[in-house]
Every structure is written in C-alpha cells, then in structure tokens.
Amino acid sequence: MDLVPALARWVHFLAGVMWIGLLYYFNFVQVPALKAATADNTASGITKHVAPRALLYFRWSAVVTWLAGATLLGANFVNAFTLRPGWVGIGIGAWLGTIMIFNVWAIIWPNQQKILGMKPASDEEKAKARRTAFLTSRMNTALSIPMLFFMAGGLTHRAAFGL
C-alpha cells in the first residue's frame, strides 16, 4: 500500500525536524546561554523550566523519527542496514541515525537525569555526567552533518557525487 510509506516519510520529516532542531537548540543556544546565565545566577530558569521540556520532546521525537524511518524502509530495512547495492547511501544515513538515537537514550538522557536532579548524584558524578552528556551531544551534532547528507540523497546527489 502506497499510503503507509508516504505517511511514514511525512512523519519521519516532521519528527526529524523536531529532533535535530532541538539538538541544534541545545548545542547552539542552550549551552552558551547556560554559561552566561550561570555567571549572573539565572541558570535555574533554564535548567528547571526549559531543559526538561526540551529533553522530553528531544528524546521522544528521536524515537518517532527512527520508527517512521524504519517503516519507510519497509521490506528494504535489511538491505539498507547491510549496505546492499543501491542502498549504500540511505544505509549509511540509517546507521548514523541509529547511532545517534542510541547516544540519546543510552548516554545523553541518563546523564541529563543526574545533571537535572531527577536521579541522585554527587557533585563529582554530576560534573562527570555534564561532560559526558555535553561531548555526546556535540558528537551527535557532528554526526547529524553526514547523516543529513546521506538522508537527503536523491537525483542531485547522483548527479554531483555519483551516489
């Protein structure tokens, strides 16, 4: 049925914009803003009211993006992930997206729970969690660049890069 992949593509784009948009918000806006806010004692406004909401939409939009992408691949899911001929480009994009969602749920979110006080942690553990979450978020920002390159593949990529 053509309707399912068409709807899956739409949902994949909608959720993907929210996921990567929030990732860029964290990296380009919130991290530098927190540094400035900490200096004038206003950081709690961000950590208490903004960050938990942004993280909620961030981690769940990642799930929706991945599931819609898997639905869109459908019967070619294995072809993409095993990089079969004709599926190399989107396969690399799918692997990068999968690494990124793993980073969100297995590394960023558990560490953010410690940073935001949702999980008990000593000051030392919080400092370590802050560094780990920061670097993983930055890694996901770096990975999003090739991920979007390969995800956006089409006729223009074929013409310009032979992909």
Added chain:
Amino acid sequence: MKNPLDSLWGTIITGLVLTVILVLAAKSLMG
C-alpha cells in the same frame, strides 16, 4: 590536544570531514 568537539566550529568541521570520509567510503563500496 584540545578536543574539537569543545567548540562549535570544531564540531561542524568534524562533521564535514566525516561527511567527506563517508562519501569516499560509500563510493568505494559501490565500486
């Protein structure tokens, strides 16, 4: 050596370099 991910420009450049490497890898995979 400073971690390139500590700066936004370092992060963007890392992503661009990774893109070039993966494009070359993809092209060699496709023969």
